[in-house]
Amino acid sequence: MSKKKSEHKNKSYLESVIGCHCPRCREGKLFEHPVSFNLKKVLKMNKTCPVCEQPTEIEVGFYYGTGYVSYAVAIAISVATFIAWWIIIGVSVNDNRILYWLIFNAIVLLLVQPFTMRFARSLWISWFVKYDPDWTKKKPVGTPERTNKDQANNW
Numbered sequence: 001m002s003k004k005k006s007e008h009k010n011k012s013y014l015e016s017v018i019g020c021h022c023p024r025c026r027e028g029k030l031f032e033h034p035v036s037f038n039l040k041k042v043l044k045m046n047k048t049c050p051v052c053e054q055p056t057e058i059e060v061g062f063y064y065g066t067g068y069v070s071y072a073v074a075i076a077i078s079v080a081t082f083i084a085w086w087i088i089i090g091v092s093v094n095d096n097r098i099l100y101w102l103i104f105n106a107i108v109l110l111l112v113q114p115f116t117m118r119f120a121r122s123l124w125i126s127w128f129v130k131y132d133p134d135w136t137k138k139k140p141v142g143t144p145e146r147t148n149k150d151q152a153n154n155w
Contacts (some may be wrong), residue, residue, distance in 0.1 A: 013131070016131075022049035023054075023129040023130065024129050025049060027049075027052070028051030029046065030121065031046070032045065039114070042118065053140055054140045055140065065124055067120075069124055070117060074109055081101070082101060
């Protein structure tokens with residue numbers, strides 16, 4: 001076994017997606033900056049994976065579908081906070097507990113928004129770029145054919 005191969009620790013699919021790692025090699029980071037509330041930097045992605053050189057922009061508008069993923073994650077978080085609120089505080093129509101939960105839930109959703117957006121992108125790309133255990137022996141296919149640099153971010 002070569003030294004280069006033994007240095008690579010195989011992450012699971014879930015670790016790769018949650019950690020925002022490249023889906024092909026599961027090692028390189030997809031994003032240039034760590035999670036923060038600076039919305040100009042939070043979604044800034046590497047053009048290619050710094051480890052295996054997998055392009056992150058597969059085609060123009062590729063990440064539009066992440067809106068559906070973010071929506072599903074927000075619904076899941078809302079259901080979880082509602083169940084936790086119901087168990088811990090209780091729900092009643094006779095007082096303002098529902099209103100307080102709505103306010104609490106809105107604050108939670110705002111606080112987790114940077115992570116949710118990154119998680120949605122990481123999950124989305126993982127559905128289209130499959131893990132390659134032999135990525136050290138093969139390079140990714142060249143520039144994606146439907147990418148047009150002149151039209152990138154032209155929306």
